[in-house]
Amino acid sequence: MKKKLYEIVYEDKDLIIVNKSAGLLVTADRWDSEAPRLDKILEEALLKKEQGSKICNSKIYPVHRLDKDTSGLIIYALNAEAHKILNDDFQNRKIEKIYHAVSAGCPREENFKTDAKLRIDGDKMHRTLIDEKKGKDSLTEFYLLKKLSRFSLLEARPITGRTHQIRAHLKHLGLPILCDSLYGNGEPVYISALKKNWRGDKYEERPIISRLALHAHSLKFFHPISREKIEVSADYPKDMAGLINQLSKL
Incomplete structure (x- = not known):
């Protein structure tokens, strides 16, 4: 059975919100120009829609990003006016933006934050590094949702929007996200390693999960044109839901 790459959770003539699967780029990537891209897939799908549908053109305008291995919600504008307002x-x-992550280790407090400055593309592996002298101001708020034995289900609210911000900040705090190949050990999670x-x-x-255990869970904002409040959320994909379920049994 072919894996479903995305699900549309909201759309109108001005914007579209998609719940994407892990492993899919959201826009052009300088390292792999031939890799499948969600924006191009959506443009092709919109182009095939019948005339008279809610979508009056097939052009997609990216307004923010998700890492390739992160699942969850992403917004695209469908016209220049909505694009400008959403960017602003x-x-x-x-x-x-609210993310959920499963991390190694448990925080000492239920609510915590870090404002460690981040330097983007800071080493030969193109990682984001903590750099209090040359880094940019960065702030992420965290909340402990559930203790999972020696692991944690965390909610992350990035106040700033630096590349790999949540991943780098959690590594800095000693709580690396499971299966993170850049900021953790990158190892898949197996039941055999959890249960004696x-x-x-x-x-x-x-493996229960073999990709970054990070999910863009919900978005809250005002519509760029109507200014109506929009709140959307996306359920965990099967691998992350299975991981949380298994860790809850430890």
């Missing part, structure tokens, strides 16, 4: 709203921190008495076949075992 993102820059002025008027759009609330597991009796399955290790040669046949498949």
Whole structure:
């Protein structure tokens, strides 16, 4: 069965909000120009829609980004006016983005934050680094949603919008996101590694999750044209839901 790449959770003539799967780029990537891209996939899908639908053109305008391996919600504008207003709203921190992550370790407090400055593309692996001298002001607020034995389900609210901000900040706090190949050990999670008495076949075992355990869970903002309040959320994909379920049993 072919994996579903995305699901439309909201659309009108001005914008479209999509719940994307992990492993899919949201816009052009300088490292792999041939990789599948959500913006191009959506443009092709919109182009095929019948005339008279709510969407009056097929051009997609990106207004923010999600990492390739992050699942969840992303907004695209569908005209220049909505694009400009949404861009301004993102820059002025008027759009609330909420992420959920499963991290290694447990925080000491239920509510915490970090304002460690971040320097983008700071090493040969193109990672975002903590740099209090040359880094840019950055702020992420965190909330402990659930303790999962020696792991945690966290809510992250990035106030600024630096590349890899949540990932770099959690590494800095000693709470790297599971399966993060840049800021953690990148290792897939197996039931056999979690349960001492597991009796399955290790040669046949498949990982519970093998990609970054980070999900763009919800968005709250005012519509760029009508200014009506929009609140949307996206359920966890199967792998992340399975991970949380298994860790809850430890």
